[in-house]
Amino acid sequence: MKTKKIRKIILIVVAAVVGLILAVVIAAAIIWRHEIGSIASIKKVVDAKGDNNSGPVYMMDVKGDYYFDKFIKEGGVSNDQELINFIVDNITKGILPISIKAPTIGCSSFTAQDADGDRYFGRNYDFSTTTAMIVKTDPGHGRYASISSVDLQFLGIKDGAELDGMMQKLICLAAPFVPLDGINEKGVSCGIYMSYQGPEGEVVATNQTSDKPDITSTTMLRMILDYASSVDEAVELVQKYDLHDSAGTSFHYMVADSTGRSAILEWVAKDDDSDTDGSARELKVYYNDDDAALGTYEERNDFQYVTNFIVTPDYYSNEESMKGYDRYQAIEKAINPDGSNVNGVVTADEAMDVLKMVGRRKWDKEQGKSDSNSITVWSALYNLTDRTVTWVSNEEYGNSDAIFKLGF
Structure with missing residues (x-):
């Protein structure tokens, strides 16, 4: 009789434990779905x-809204730790725990159109051996x-590492917050393009301190995309926010749309030599149809282009400082x-050829140069009319296995 009673108690306990485990698993599946x-x-x-010298490339299709509405409603953040x-x-x-770090990068972009009126936005991302990720999002709710394209080095995944562990994949959940x-x-x-603002050898981050809500470099790009x-x-x-550049460095930005309108956005003070106070910078916007102040070529051209120096007039005392x-x-x-x-009328192939021309492996060799940004990690040619992107890994323009055509 006692044996049956003990067995019954054990079964009840086991059932309770199993039920508890199932409840925890179900709750976790719901919370983390x-x-x-x-x-x-x-x-x-x-x-x-x-x-x-190329790292691997991954793709991720993000599920859910990754809490960016909440991020905006709470007023954004003013630094990487926040x-x-x-x-x-x-x-x-x-x-x-994760970390956010901005490596020293060098990049190029331009806008153009083809004979049919399709609008293009071309971009090279230049760095060194690193792990890249193409991130798809569809958050809904308006x-x-x-x-978008992400360098996982920004999330602490360094030196072209493989994502062969669950912890690394968990870190990638933060990728929507660091698009480039x-x-x-x-x-x-x-x-986004590094701008190296500040006296020679010293880069000073933009760090505005008005009473506006706050946003950082990559979250500003996420806000624009969303x-x-x-x-x-x-x-x-963008004008509604104080900008805080990430990881103690400085950036400027380009944005374009399917109508052919584009703009370069810069946060600047008086000039490069005196631009040592990130809180004193103000936003300057140069539109493609209103950028005569930038120079003769910029005035005549309806297309825009940008690399790694500030285009604001009279910012530099010499061309050697214009990276x-x-x-x-x-x-x-x-x-x-x-x-x-x-x-700026070109074919899609010609537009990609421009990116190929300034791809850093080829460019640095031809120019006899070498620096920490000697690799073009990806070239992305965005067709703003068709809403598609042709994405090329690590300057492999002739390798179909390294070229991706993506759309919505």
Whole structure:
């Protein structure tokens, strides 16, 4: 009799424990359902290649809204640590610490159009061997779907590491908060470019301190991708915030839309030598149809282009301080060689050839240069009319396995 009673008690306890475990598993599945779906979608699409010094490339299809509405409603953040705290509290549910670091990068972009009127936004991301990710989002709730490019080094995944552990994949849940370029379903595209502002050898981050809400460099791009349906809407959004550049460095930005309108956004003080106070900088916006102040070529051309120096007039005392000025000139000359192609009419292949021309492996070799940004990690040609992107990994323009055509 006692044996039966003990057995019954054991069965009850086992059933209770199993029930508790199931309840915990179900609760976790409900709480983490979007995160679990996002992690499950991660796939490697390009292998690392030692002979090309290239890291791997991954894709991720983000599920859910990644709490960006909440991020905006709470007034954004004013520094990387606040952003980390928000991500850890909301996305990784407090169980996984992350870090956000901005490497020293060098990049190029331009706008153009083809004979049929399709509008393009081209972008090279230049760095060194690193792990890249193409991130798809579709948050709903009035926000726009987007495709963006992320360097996972910004999240602490260094030196072209593989995502072969669950902890690394969990870190990738923060990827929507660190886009470096992208396009949304409305045909708005944007990019971020290091600007090296400050006296020689010293880079000073923008750090505005008015009573506006706050936003950091990459979260500003996420805001544009999620909420802006035109360049004008993007600029209106940005003007509402104090900008705080990430990781103690400085950036400027370009945004374009399917109507052919584009703009370069810079936060500047008087000049490079005296630009040592990030809180004193003010936003300057240069539109493609109103940028005569930038120079003769900029005035005549309806297309825009940007590299890694501030385009604001009289900011520099000499050209040697203008990083990427050689690529800037080369892009203009490639698109409008004789001064007659002021509208920047090219074919899609010709636009990609411009990105190929200033790809850093080829460019640095031809120019006899070498620095920490000697690799173009990706080239992205966004068609703002079709809402598509042709994305090329690590300058492999002739390798179909390294080229992706994506859309909505």
